[in-house]
Amino acid sequence: MPIRRLPPHVVNQIAAGEVVERPASVVKELLENSLDAGATRIEVSIEGGGLEGIEVADDGGGIAAEELPLAVAPHATSKIEHAADLEQVATLGFRGEALASIASVSAFSIRSCRREETSGAIVEVEGGEVGPVRPAAGAPGTTVTVRHLFMNAPARRKFLKTTATETTRAVEVVRTAAIARPDVAFRVVVDGRVALDLPATAELSHRVAGVLGEEVGAGLLAVEGDPAALPRAWGFVGRPDLSRASSRSQRIYLNGRPIQDRLVVHALREGFRGAMPGDRHPVAVLFLDVAPGEVDVNVHPAKTEVRFRSPEAVHAAVRRAVRAALGGSDLVPSVETDLGSSSWSLRSPRSDAGRSQPILFSGASGTAATSRGAGWTTGATRSPAGFDYAAVAAAIASAVPAPPAPDELDDRPRRRRVLQVGGLFLVSGDEEGLVIVDQHALHERLMFESLRRRITEGPLERQALLAPATASASAEAIEAIESSRMLLERLGFEVEPFGPRTIAVRAVPSLLASRGVEATSFVVDLLERAAAEGPVPDEAAALEDVLAMMACKASVRAGDSLTDAEGEALLGQALESEGAASCPHGRPTMLRIPWSDLRRRFGRSS
Numbered sequence: 001m002p003i004r005r006l007p008p009h010v011v012n013q014i015a016a017g018e019v020v021e022r023p024a025s026v027v028k029e030l031l032e033n034s035l036d037a038g039a040t041r042i043e044v045s046i047e048g049g050g051l052e053g054i055e056v057a058d059d060g061g062g063i064a065a066e067e068l069p070l071a072v073a074p075h076a077t078s079k080i081e082h083a084a085d086l087e088q089v090a091t092l093g094f095r096g097e098a099l100a101s102i103a104s105v106s107a108f109s110i111r112s113c114r115r116e117e118t119s120g121a122i123v124e125v126e127g128g129e130v131g132p133v134r135p136a137a138g139a140p141g142t143t144v145t146v147r148h149l150f151m152n153a154p155a156r157r158k159f160l161k162t163t164a165t166e167t168t169r170a171v172e173v174v175r176t177a178a179i180a181r182p183d184v185a186f187r188v189v190v191d192g193r194v195a196l197d198l199p200a201t202a203e204l205s206h207r208v209a210g211v212l213g214e215e216v217g218a219g220l221l222a223v224e225g226d227p228a229a230l231p232r233a234w235g236f237v238g239r240p241d242l243s244r245a246s247s248r249s250q251r252i253y254l255n256g257r258p259i260q261d262r263l264v265v266h267a268l269r270e271g272f273r274g275a276m277p278g279d280r281h282p283v284a285v286l287f288l289d290v291a292p293g294e295v296d297v298n299v300h301p302a303k304t305e306v307r308f309r310s311p312e313a314v315h316a317a318v319r320r321a322v323r324a325a326l327g328g329s330d331l332v333p334s335v336e337t338d339l340g341s342s343s344w345s346l347r348s349p350r351s352d353a354g355r356s357q358p359i360l361f362s363g364a365s366g367t368a369a370t371s372r373g374a375g376w377t378t379g380a381t382r383s384p385a386g387f388d389y390a391a392v393a394a395a396i397a398s399a400v401p402a403p404p405a406p407d408e409l410d411d412r413p414r415r416r417r418v419l420q421v422g423g424l425f426l427v428s429g430d431e432e433g434l435v436i437v438d439q440h441a442l443h444e445r446l447m448f449e450s451l452r453r454r455i456t457e458g459p460l461e462r463q464a465l466l467a468p469a470t471a472s473a474s475a476e477a478i479e480a481i482e483s484s485r486m487l488l489e490r491l492g493f494e495v496e497p498f499g500p501r502t503i504a505v506r507a508v509p510s511l512l513a514s515r516g517v518e519a520t521s522f523v524v525d526l527l528e529r530a531a532a533e534g535p536v537p538d539e540a541a542a543l544e545d546v547l548a549m550m551a552c553k554a555s556v557r558a559g560d561s562l563t564d565a566e567g568e569a570l571l572g573q574a575l576e577s578e579g580a581a582s583c584p585h586g587r588p589t590m591l592r593i594p595w596s597d598l599r600r601r602f603g604r605s606s
């Protein structure tokens with residue numbers, strides 16, 4: 001075949017292949033145009049999964065009648081003029097190809113009326129053929145109607161999912177866009193029924209709750225970032241107990257533009273490291289403010305991927321902002337009881353709950369005895385079941401802790417009575433409810449925190465072994481000794497290769513030695529992991545992983561019995577340390593059953 005120039009409608013169809021992947025892409029491009037046009041109300045209608053029809057109507061600035069044919073022409077845009085403008089794109093669109101692409105694979109019409117005018121015009125495009133401009137009535141604004149999407153692109157149709165899935169994706173696009181613009185009202189009608197109705201609001205949190213649901217909304221923590229610095233990360237993250245199995249529910253915006261970005265997803269997880277199990281993903285609505293010159297948005301036809309000039313700075317900003325948000329919050333998850341059934345479910349604590357201080361289970365005079373296994377035993381009015389109602393009632397009533405008795409006025413802020421039950425759990429209470437602690441998980445977290453502090457001061461104390469302990473290890477693990485040497489030394493290990501399949505451990509951290517932990521297998525684990533994961537890019541994260549491993553081996557086990565003093569000390573420390581609500585692996589260390597729930601359970605009206 002001779003070389004020839006393709007006719008424009010074929011060029012457009014090829015472009016459509018990139019820009020218009022599915023009905024949701026059409027919705028996205030049309031929404032962006034409406035927002036760029038300064039709309040304050042946008043109504044989206046989706047029929048038959050978007051394949052039968054998509055309509056987006058706005059009250060934005062509109063397009064002059066004589067410009068309508070240009071709007072649907074390829075590479076025609078009012079948003080940039082020079083290549084240099086690409087460095088500073090301030091609008092959502094700029095490629096000038098969306099309308100032309102969409103029109104080339106559908107039966108398309110665009111009707112528009114300029115804000116200052118009383119009548120508008122309409123242009124229809126059928127299979128790439130642009131019709132004449134005709135006058136049309138209508139309020140100021142623009143309405144784009146797309147029918148029979150992919151009517152002339154059967155290959156594309158084959159890749160689509162079910163109507164329901166395509167509808168969900170299209171609505172999802174509106175939800176995502178709506179979060180970035182709470183000042184704009186959005187309405188979505190699916191097959192004639194209102195599926196989403198979001199009035200304009202000045203409060204981002206209202207919009208987020210409107211989109212993600214009240215329950216998620218109540219479990220969000222504000223992320224502030226550093227308002228004086230760029231890049232800045234701000235918005236909301238879900239409390240750890242709102243975690244999800246995938247990162248799909250995360251919404252990330254770069255300078256107001258929804259994007260997908262693995263770097264940011266990773267940074268979010270890093271921010272949650274230790275607050276959430278490693279295989280879970282936090283819920284997040286995260287806005288990134290980056291200087292326009294620091295990011296390239298022109299790397300993807302759908303503009304959903306971007307390239308940062310300094311990815312490390314973005315990563316660090318996100319991680320730090322998330323950490324700060326988690327650090328300042330009470331993260332103990334509440335267990336709320338469903339009175340209709342006997343099931344108990346995890347709920348987010350009230351979002352307005354500040355950092356709460358567990359208090360003594362009962363009032364001043366130590367009425368609630370907490371010696372192990374004894375239950376609540378003192379007090380005058382005992383119920384037939386042996387339950388010390390008076391003590392519990394007093395505790396419930398004491399939303400404000402009672403003043404401490406004189407013998408409790410030592411230098412500790414307050415003695416916390418703790419009961420060990422089931423050989424594993426510690427039970428206490430605070431202003432908000434009954435607090436139940438997993439002693440191993442909590443001890444592990446505290447140990448981890450103190451190790452983390454301790455290791456910044458220098459290598460951990462080591463203890464030389466009289467005779468080196470040997471253990472077998474893979475060739476890769478033995479090879480990893482060299483690259484892990486710094487890490488091993490900081491942790492207090494002295495390790496050497498000892499033949500092709502054997503290592504020798506000459507010194508171990510005193511901490512592990514004193515707990516009787518068999519340290520050679522720990523070293524082998526560590527080396528095997530180093531070998532499997534390759535050179536670790538993030539030294540600090542690697543160290544945290546290892547400290548978590550150490551903390552786990554060295555802490556109180558389930559089944560270890562604690563004295564009252566030990567239990568009290570453990571809980572006391574927990575309250576003074578940040579992040580104590582989860583163990584270093586991210587599992588919860590404590591749960592709280594709100595007093596209000598217990599009151600309801602016991603049939604008390606107030």
Ligand code: ADP
Pocket residue numbers: 029033034037058060061062063070071072076077078079092093094095096097098099100142
């Ligand atoms: P881009 O958004 O990249 O400029 P499009 O093909 O999406 O390219 O749109 C072409 C042009 O049509 C836009 O630059 C804008 O001037 C005009 N336009 C499209 N949609 C609207 C709308 N809803 N309201 C006002 N103008 C619009």
Ligand code: MG
Pocket residue numbers: 029032033093094096098099
């Ligand atoms: Mg556009």
